[in-house]
Amino acid sequence: xxDNVYVVGASMIPMGKYPDASYAGLAxxxxxxxxxxxxxxKEDVGAVFCGTSxxxxxxxxxxTKAVGIxxxxxxxxxxxxxxxxxxxxxAWQAIAEGRVDVAVVIGVDKLTQFxxxxxxxxxxxxxxxxxxxxxxxxxxxAQRYLYETDATVEDFxxxxxxxxxxxxxxxxxxxxxxxxxxxxLASRSIADPFTLFMCCPTGDGAAVVVMVxxxxxxxxxxxxxxxxxxxxxxxxxxxxxxxxxxxxxxSEHSARDAYAMAGLGPEDLDTIELHDAFASAEIMYYExxxxxxxxxxxxxxxxxxxxxxxxxxxxxxxxxxxKGHPVGxxxxxxxxxxFWQLTDTAGARQVEKARIGMTHVTGGGLSGLDxxxxxxxxxxxV
Amino acid sequence: MTVLTRGETGPAPFNxxxxxxxxxxxxxxxxxxxxxxxxxxxxxxGERIVCSTCVSTDVEPCALASRGSVYTYTILGVGPTxxxxxxxxxxxxxxxxxxxxxxxxxxxxxxxxxxEFDETGWIFTEATTEGEHA
Numbered sequence: 001x002x003d004n005v006y007v008v009g010a011s012m013i014p015m016g017k018y019p020d021a022s023y024a025g026l027a028x029x030x031x032x033x034x035x036x037x038x039x040x041x042k043e044d045v046g047a048v049f050c051g052t053s054x055x056x057x058x059x060x061x062x063x064t065k066a067v068g069i070x071x072x073x074x075x076x077x078x079x080x081x082x083x084x085x086x087x088x089x090x091a092w093q094a095i096a097e098g099r100v101d102v103a104v105v106i107g108v109d110k111l112t113q114f115x116x117x118x119x120x121x122x123x124x125x126x127x128x129x130x131x132x133x134x135x136x137x138x139x140x141x142a143q144r145y146l147y148e149t150d151a152t153v154e155d156f157x158x159x160x161x162x163x164x165x166x167x168x169x170x171x172x173x174x175x176x177x178x179x180x181x182x183x184x185l186a187s188r189s190i191a192d193p194f195t196l197f198m199c200c201p202t203g204d205g206a207a208v209v210v211m212v213x214x215x216x217x218x219x220x221x222x223x224x225x226x227x228x229x230x231x232x233x234x235x236x237x238x239x240x241x242x243x244x245x246x247x248x249x250x251s252e253h254s255a256r257d258a259y260a261m262a263g264l265g266p267e268d269l270d271t272i273e274l275h276d277a278f279a280s281a282e283i284m285y286y287e288x289x290x291x292x293x294x295x296x297x298x299x300x301x302x303x304x305x306x307x308x309x310x311x312x313x314x315x316x317x318x319x320x321x322x323k324g325h326p327v328g329x330x331x332x333x334x335x336x337x338x339f340w341q342l343t344d345t346a347g348a349r350q351v352e353k354a355r356i357g358m359t360h361v362t363g364g365g366l367s368g369l370d371x372x373x374x375x376x377x378x379x380x381x382v
Numbered sequence: 383m384t385v386l387t388r389g390e391t392g393p394a395p396f397n398x399x400x401x402x403x404x405x406x407x408x409x410x411x412x413x414x415x416x417x418x419x420x421x422x423x424x425x426x427x428g429e430r431i432v433c434s435t436c437v438s439t440d441v442e443p444c445a446l447a448s449r450g451s452v453y454t455y456t457i458l459g460v461g462p463t464x465x466x467x468x469x470x471x472x473x474x475x476x477x478x479x480x481x482x483x484x485x486x487x488x489x490x491x492x493x494x495x496x497x498e499f500d501e502t503g504w505i506f507t508e509a510t511t512e513g514e515h516a
Contacts, residue, residue: 117461118460118461126427126428126480127480130480130482131463131466131468131482132480133458133460133461135458135460136458136468139456140454140456140468140469141454143454143455143456144453144454144491189457189459190458190459191457191458191459191460192456192457194456237434239426239427239477239479240478241453241472241473241476241477241478242476243478245470367480368434
């Protein structure tokens with residue numbers, strides 16, 4: 001198992017609030033466009049993988065029947081926020097193992113069905129039973145980060161400012177108005193040290209990518225990116241006092257494996273789409289991915305290393321902070337962004353000469369785990 | 383009692399939903415229920431039927447330390463109970479536990495705290511006097 005796998009088509013709807021669209025209504029338009037863009041006939045599709053957390057039964061089949069895709073293995077995947085990227089990983093696996101030549105990956109979720117508020121979690125979990133919500137989980141990590149490092153709350157605001165500057169260039173993002181450190185800090189408090197602008201908006205979204213084998217790609221050609229690494233990890237329980245909540249171990253281990261699989265290191269990356277559900281997380285992931293020493297990640301924001309013109313452009317799409325975070329859709333949307341970035345079709349937000357890009361999305365808030373899931377990919381433009 | 387039980391046809395379910403409330407009262411005052419692994423000694427919060435470290439089912443209920451210190455915290459400003467302070471408390475016996483923190487002033491990382499029961503369930507509050515009990 002090591003055959004090359006390519007992404008040859010991508011599409012997504014602008015993330016937003018679409019209460020009048022069903023899951024099929026959200027995902028069918030990008031499915032049509034991704035297939036057409038890739039030049040792939042529906043008869044060629046050998047498998048479908050769909051990441052969703054709140055779609056209910058048969059989400060994928062409700063979508064694919066609209067275009068008459070059937071009679072193929074079709075798998076609905078839940079891994080919380082990492083579900084979409086997990087579906088990408090499964091498609092990569094199916095193709096790399098030679099079981100199919102063409103796989104369609106759908107990521108979709110509709111959070112407007114809950115009428116607002118924080119992401120619903122599973123109340124069977126002890127900490128969720130106690131009333132914890134994702135902003136509180138991340139805010140506690142952020143508070144500890146401020147305690148242990150020289151970072152300030154303004155550094156968290158800088159993440160939001162950068163995100164909005166990028167989002168302003170992306171017609172697919174929800175938050176497209178640039179903001180300032182002062183405005184971020186003046187927005188209402190959610191869970192200290194977080195203000196509203198340091199938290200990703202919810203919303204609805206759907207993204208689709210088409211992935212193919214080396215043999216299929218050779219026959220068809222066209223714009224493509226090659227999968228250099230595809231890694232999926234689950235969280236390891238640790239409820240002891242030795243564990244550092246500002247060193248996200250599941251992401252650390254996933255990054256180590258992704259770099260090893262790709263034969264690349266952090267210095268090789270031109271762009272990254274990472275899981276910035278809350279502003280502080282982005283800074284900790286700089287450290288986790290080896291872009292900065294532990295406790296020093298905030299310096300990359302102060303010196304502009306991670307925006308356009310810097311050494312590695314992080315979240316050129318605006319990330320979750322500007323796009324919003326419709327759980328299952330986000331991981332596929334990140335891969336779609338890499339397809340555009342690495343095929344030089346990202347428009348106003350194009351990272352100059354981008355050749356190597358990495359995606360990262362974790363999933364889940366469960367007591368005793370850093371996160372329940374982490375999926376990472378490294379891609380190369382071809 | 384948290385033991386792995388077997389019915390006539392195989393393992394019986396663990397009715398863990400009945401033990402989400404960790405409160406218990408001992409001779410030394412209120413405490414939170416935990417589980418100690420008889421094989422490896424690992425402590426766990428709450429009732430368990432198996433040790434997640436060594437996978438032994440030889441585990442026994444125990445009292446968690448009623449004192450600890452604040453590892454980190456946040457004041458949640460949204461939701462039905464806002465404002466509401468959550469903290470991760472590092473108990474003196476090495477278990478980290480999510481807690482509802484009730485303090486007079488803004489919490490401080492590292493501040494000593496102890497468990498108390500109130501009408502909402504269990505909370506952690508400032509431990510001012512050494513050896514004090516609730």
